[in-house]
Amino acid sequence: MLEIETITNQNQFRRPQVQKDREEWEKIRKDVLDIIEQVQEEGDRALIDLTEKFDGVRLRPEELRVSREEIQGAKSSLDQKILSALKKARDNIFDFHSRQKRDSWSTCVRDGVLIGQKVTPIDRxxxxxxxxxxxxxSTILMIAVPARVAGVGEIAMCTPPGPQGALHPLILAVADMMDIGEIYRVGGAQAIAALALGTETISRVDKIFGPGNRYVEAAKRELFGVVGIDLLAGPSEVVILSDETGNATLIAADMIAQAEHDPDAISIVVTPVEELALGVRAEVERLATLAKRRDIIVSSLEKNARLVVVPSLREALKLVNDIAPEHVEMMVRDPLQMVEHICHAGAIFLGQSTPVAVGDYIGGTNHVLPTGGSARFSSCLGVDDFMKRSSILGYGPQNLEEDGEDILSLAMAEGLFAHAESVSLRLKGLARKDIPEKDRRT
Structure with missing residues (x-):
């Protein structure tokens, strides 16, 4: 099932590439543009028609939004053990993200000059x-908790309806746990369009978060700029870095856990120990035959799994940074020391007792992460993604006099003569004492 690749440096590694059919993607884009136009023109009627077309459920306008009674009923139907685990996850996620929040600040850098930054949560x-x-x-928690920490006032949630229009009680229970009372039975590209543009029932939002299929991702791409988006996610991926202390069975189990996402999921092991790579290959083949989602797992492993042997841990670290993966597992002797050398990764998991699943559910760190090498310039979802920063600047008249000639020189050099004049008029007014006394105070 898996071949072992032996390379001498990171430049020899070829990252698994998800094949994209250009014609298929162009068709998806055209379909999505048609859906966006239909929602823009027809509003709720489009949502009802498209829900019937794609989900097989005909809703009345008043059924688009989930009632309070349905939300309350969902909680009572759930196993308390599941609810307890979700509450524990929520509390851990809150603890982690509450440490990220920034405050506004201002300071005087010299007499009369004030600079600062105002931090404001997104409204909706x-x-x-x-x-x-x-x-x-778990994805609701990963998005809603940092949003609440940031101070976001309004959260609307869309999810496709199931048979007879029902939503899964777990979805409703977690939404209620996060005080999300605005839930809509709308899925696909039409949900993204409704959130971005608004309809009679769904008020438009300022930014959209959450994963989806290719139609959802295409809609987010097309509507970016009209609305903010979190990220454009690709297939999920893990790189497992291991030395001679690695456990082949655990590494294989984590590769299989990654592979069960979907056939495009990517699993890569990087090690300087060939014997370990051989052991992992044998364990992957053994465990894959026992897996419940075997067809998906085998398809993923055959297309996108890699066992890579490198000359040293130094080269292994270079390769990990070059891949810039969504997840990195550090199955090495001293992961805390080694983590200092990882510069590009969405999330880093330390040691044999920290599989990705810990971060997916209960550890508190966020599982909404950059994929496809975008960890070179992107970060895990956090409180900052729900905040806006505004710079603050205040000059007194004396400060404008001091810096005025420099501002004029730079504006004239750029050919922005009106910019220069806006300062020049003030300087002339200061010379004539035309600036009102109240504005002259520093």
Missing amino acids: IGIYIPGGKAVYP
Whole structure:
């Protein structure tokens, strides 16, 4: 199933590439543009028609929004053990993200000159939660908790309806746990369009968060600029860095856990120990035959799994940084010391007792992460993604006199003569004492 690649430096490694059919993607884009136009022109009627077309459910306008009674009923139907685990996850996520919050600040850098930064939460966000066979209550927590820490006032959530229009009780229970009372039975590109543009029932939001299929991602791409988006996510990926202390069975188990996401998921092991790579290959083949989602796992492993042997840990670290993966597992002797050398990764997991699943659910760190090498310039989702920063600057008349000639020189050099005149008029007014006394105070 898996070949072992032996390389001498990171330049010889070829990252698994998800094949994109250009014609298929162009068709998706065209379909998405048609959906966006339909929602823009028809509002709620478009959502009802598209929901019937794609989800097989005909809703009445008043059924688009989930009632308070349905939300309350969902909680009572759930196992208390699940609810307890979700509450523990929420508390851990809150603890982690509460340490990220920035405050506004201002200071006088010289007599009369004030500089500062005003930090303000986004007013209203949208969360998209995919439907289908899988259920993603943890993703609601990963988005809603940092939003609440940031101080976001309004959260609207869209998710596709199931049979007879029902939503999974776990989705509703977690939304209620995060005080999200605005939940809509709308999925796909039409949900993104509704959140971005607004309809009679769904008020537009300022920024949209959450994963989705190719239609959802295409809609986010097309509407970016009309609305903010979190990121454009690609296939999920893990790189497992291991030395001679690595456990082949655990490494194989983590590769299989990654592979069960979907056939495009990427699993890579990087090690300077060939014997370990051989052991991992044998364990992957053994464990894959026992897995419940075997077809998806085998497809993913055959297309996108790599066992890479490098000359040294130094070269291994170079390769990890070059890949810039979504997840890095550090199965090495001293992971805390080694983590200092990881510069490009969405999330880093230390030691044999910290598989990615810990971060996915309960550890507190965020599982919304950059993919496809974008960790070179992007970060995990955090409180900053729900905040806006405004710079503050205040000059007194004396400060403008001191800096005026320099401002005029720079404005004239750039050919922005009106910019220069806006300062020149003030300087002339200061010379004539035309500036009102109240504005002259520093």
